[in-house]
Amino acid sequence: MTTVARPAYDRASLTPGIVHIGVGNFHRAHMAVYLDDLFALGQDHDWAILGAGVRQGDARMREALAGQDNLSTVIELDPAGHRARQVGAMTGFLPVEPDDAALIEAMADPRIRIVSLTVTEGGYYVDSTGQFDPTHPDIVADAAQPSSPATAFGAILAALVKRRAAGVQPFTVMSCDNLPGNGHVTQNAVVGLAELYDASLAAWVKHNVAFPNGMVDRITPATGPHERELAQGFGLTDPVPVTCEPFRQWVLEDNFPAGRPALEKVGVTFTPHVHAYEAMKIRILNGGHAVIAYPSALMDLILVHEAMAHPLIAAFLHKVEVEEILPHVAPVPDTSIPDYLTLIESRFANPEIADTTRRLCLDGSNRQPKFIVPSLRDNLAKGIVPEGLILLSALWCRYCAGITDSGAVIEPNDPSWDALTTRAKAAKADPAQWLAMTEVYGDLGSRPEVVAAFTTALNAIWAEGTEAVLRRYLAS
Template structure:
């Protein structure tokens, strides 16, 4: 018997656009879109409908798939007690994906649009190892050379802001929904940094008039594949792009929206000036924890995250690093127990229904390690403590990038910089310091003699004995 699917509890035809969202991937559709769907069901905020947008070829494929189902997204919550499916109707249109972003710029210039939000991944913000905006990136240089036909999201945002300014229309708020420390600050740096390459007066206006609230977002959302499509089929839905996710979700945002915002506090969003504390807790404990379990598990040919958590060595490795090397450097969070939060994270990672893969967690380490792991490495060293677990994790990442598991299985490319990482991993086998010399990842830590020595010993052990043996030895110490 086909199971029940919850449908939008409001008239979608009554929605009007208030938000343009760039990057309509799984996370956005299981997070921001769900919160708005809940709000609309209360009979509120119907002038905050979402227009989807994108700047990459994959966005065009998503647009085509969603257009065929009236821009409805299937979201399936994978609770061990039972699956729940809903059709989320918060997105009322998906803009054409064009090389010059003309349709996107025109839509963002519309006075009805008061928020432009983004999920363009951690690596999509054009920052260097220090987290600063990189004006020399080829994409940014190209946008600066053709400001009326930009290829990047930030170029399009700037073009729309410029058009609104010229027309005397108040600017929209730019809201990042990506997992980045200070994501609002990072987004502001990208928009202002690009503006400074074009027009100093425009850059000054953006600084003074455009809001970039910081926010923390959280929901585990696996990639879509045959398993997820089969789950949708079990609800009687033939959907090429269903989203599966855990029941838990969280959104914490600074309340800085001069052009107005939907009343999302009515559906569970936390508005607070203390976003940085929530953010540090989540990025270090959850995202950092993902990396801790990902690389040893992948080298041990463990496919799924819940299987990794069922492995006593991996689970103990995660817990020890969290307790000894990560939690001591997480600042206090209002009304939150940090140890209880860790317990929640370990429980979420162990959910067998999610079927999240270790390969997904290993993805894009060159952009994730500097944000999720290196800050904890740096804090431990600054406190006079050698974080042996995090150093071992770096060695395991290096070994993973060699391109084979301990059993000899080939690892398919899994990073935008895979070729360069693979070559560096090969060199690091003979000269471990070469790995830490990646300043775009480790900054100046490669010049820390004790760290270099500890990393070299860890990498040698990983190569000699394999991931399982080094975890066993580390936990026995």
């Protein structure tokens, strides 16, 4: 049995200062670990986490963690050796209720000075232009019953109303999701919802509540039997252990009027240049994930490190990154962009992570417009037709047709899977139909050079298969 690191502090001394909505794997391997490290220094024990959620998945996580005193098993998968720790930064997990009553009451407590979120990239109710969508049924429902909301943003608003009425300073709202300008996106959601039923409240939120931008990074696979077996190898029976890579990064704007924990003491970077770090990460890492995901899946490569060991996949990633992504990434303080790409490639190739290409393919309809299309547009703005990125779009289309090159069935892997599959099958005969998804591509489907390159790529994939198309692209 291998040693497990336990919390190096008295958990009884902790009091909550943060309510976190969305206690998934990433949060427990990222923010909770940073706070665990800070508490171990004897610092800021009044900043513990109170877990919360608004979805059924959150209720299942609450039940699982309740049986182990809200401790999370986090296993770092370093090729040099696995390291396990139990993270004790969370002291409780609020009941998950349809009207969010317990969540609202907790956030109204003056001791809570930060409300943080990991509700996934698709959980912010944005439309095809990236703006808040006030017509979404969830938002319309919350606007109609603001005192008993069902969304995280409705609950945040209800708690802010209680605090304002009681003369209590607003908490800071901190997104920990992987979104460009995540603070601005979160502010738009909260203010946009408020505008639907109380313009004065919306104005008050806009001028009094802080929404710092942040960049977060750590590869954290989904939990399954393999991860539970790893925990058992450390003598731990945990239904929801977290595995992750050794690397982690967190970059934040220092905009916390109600106070914050001293996270700079445990490696968090506070800077006014979050946007630069964020653009680098989203374009190179998240964009890179997409570049390897779809060709790998079509070639029946299951694990990410196996895909990176395939010469065609590794070379495709490197060529697209170097020629079509890196030239459009702005400088980042104290960072070499080529060195960052080398780091990303080594992280993807870590054989211990056992991350799956299926996970990387998940939710392409939400991820492509954020991680790929901006780089595609930057190339076009400079008069370059980015054949690699357009080929990637064709590979995504081919993936959504629902079968791999070998004929294996691809199970649904997107919230809009049925619609995507229908469109992908139609695009086999008329490729322009795929680019007509304005919610993904905007006006790019009307550009002849894009349609021509996409048509050539998609026709070739269907006719010759992914491997042959990659070989020709790499030889060009």
